[in-house]
Amino acid sequence: MASKLQVLAVLLAIATVMVPVAMAADIVVGDDNGWRQDFNYTEWASNNMFMLGDNLVFKYDRAIHSVVAVGGDDFRTCNVSNGAIKRFDSGNDVIQLNTTGKRWYVCGVVEHCINGQKLAIEVLPAMSPPPNSSTSNQVMSHAYQTLMAVLIAAMMI
Numbered sequence: 001m002a003s004k005l006q007v008l009a010v011l012l013a014i015a016t017v018m019v020p021v022a023m024a025a026d027i028v029v030g031d032d033n034g035w036r037q038d039f040n041y042t043e044w045a046s047n048n049m050f051m052l053g054d055n056l057v058f059k060y061d062r063a064i065h066s067v068v069a070v071g072g073d074d075f076r077t078c079n080v081s082n083g084a085i086k087r088f089d090s091g092n093d094v095i096q097l098n099t100t101g102k103r104w105y106v107c108g109v110v111e112h113c114i115n116g117q118k119l120a121i122e123v124l125p126a127m128s129p130p131p132n133s134s135t136s137n138q139v140m141s142h143a144y145q146t147l148m149a150v151l152i153a154a155m156m157i
């Protein structure tokens with residue numbers, strides 16, 4: 001018969017594997033500012049991590065703005081007429097980041113894009129090493145959740 005310690009070890013292993021998957025986050029673009037003009041999305045993006053499996057959420061007034069996924073060249077020139085990969089206009093668009101690499105989003109109103117309503121991100125593999133300091137919080141969060149899962153499991157034995 002398995003000892004409590006063996007059961008605990010198995011549970012710990014399971015928790016360690018499961019926790020990063022459960023950490024897939026909904027990332028609201030611009031946080032409380034949402035998706036609008038006159039906001040520095042370059043700076044905002046540099047302070048956030050975009051991991052495989054996360055959701056990018058664009059919140060905005062759909063009467064005024066929209067979201068257009070474009071390529072890098074069209075991002076730089078704010079070309080939304082020919083180069084659009086995909087368009088969103090619900091006002092609360094949830095875009096799952098299901099491949100790694102660079103992504104570019106602009107407002108469908110060209111003048112807004114020129115005024116800075118444009119977002120470039122890089123989607124990282126789920127388990128990639130931290131590229132900047134803000135990751136340490138996420139690592140701590142992983143460790144904390146794992147610990148909590150183990151404690152809860154231990155109480156149930």
Ligand SMILES: [Cu+2]
Binds near residue numbers: 037066107112117
């Ligand atoms: Cu706009």
